[in-house]
Amino acid sequence: ANDGINARNSSKGTDLTINAATTTGADDGIYADNNGSGALSITTTGTTTGGDSGIFAQNNDTGTGDLTINAATTTGGYDGIRARNLGKGALSITTTGTTRGTSGYGIFAPSKGTSLTINAATTKGAAIGIFAKNYGTDLTINAATTTGGRHGIYAKNESTGALSITTTGKTTGGTGHGIYAYNAGSGGTSITVASTGSIETSADKGYGIFNKSSGTAAKLNEITVAGSITTAGEGAHGIYNLGDFNKTILAAGGSILTTKSNTAGIFQAGDNNTAYISGEVNSGLHLRNSV
DSSP: OOOSEEEEEOTTOOOEEEEESSEEESSOSEEEEEOSSSOEEEEESSEEEESSEEEEEEEOTTOOSOEEEEESEEEESSEEEEEEEOSSSOEEEEESSEEEESSSEEEEEEEOSSOEEEEEEEEEESSEEEEEEESSSOEEEEEEEEEESSEEEEEEEOSSSOEEEEEOSEEEESSSOSEEEEEOSSSOEEEEEOTTOEEEEOSTTOOSEEEOOOOOSSSOEEEEESSEEEEOSTTOOSEEEOSSSEEEEEOTTOEEEEOSSSOOSEEEOSSSOEEEEOSEESSOEEEOOOO
16 A cells, blocks of 8 residues: 555554654555554644545454544545544544545544544535544534535434534535534534634525434523624525424624525524524524424
8 A cells, every 4th residue: 555654453453553743645644444452543743645535544343442533734635534433432533733635524533432522623625524423422523614515514423422513713614504413312412603613604505504403301402603604595594403402592792694585594493492692693583393
């Protein structure tokens, strides 16, 4: 393989650890495949570049350890970081520089272990900025600047745990949504646009936040906007809550601006949804119970 670093651990091994500065590969910048029983850990302090993935990391189903990536600047011809956790541990990705997927995903992270946590600085993907899908417990994303050719952030939690997304910078969606969030379980969904955060979309029916999660009477889902959401497409709602028991809070100083017709600042289509407005909504609310 034409990788900058190619590291594989056999089934007889335990941990696999990589510490790298600047790495370049025609295929992957770093390729790490852990078939052992221990943890896989990758730390980079410089620039990692690959023709396919900047960093490709996989924990296989024989493992019980965690998969941990701490990366500086990462660029891939397809994905910036592709991390697949098939083992029983947690998946954690932290980036401090720019992570770029030139024709695919900035960060691509499916996990079948326990928790999935992403703390990202600047992430850019031609398809999706951050793609996270968890079959374990909790899914948590803390993101600064995120840009996707389709969705900025796509987060799907197939487990019974909690889904939490916080944005502190600008999140941009292309042909899709700024944030797409779905939690199949009853652990609750929390989405926060901080006062320093903003979401922008340009496509028709490209929602700022599309939340398909349903909460419960005991555990409401909660969306809090202290920053801004702006949509520029026809039928592009600022926030679209499709599920039940969702609570939306537009904090003082927060704003939702939709610039085309057939839009609502907040569109809530399920049952038992509430909205608390202290900020500015230019296009009104659409709140109803389903029948």
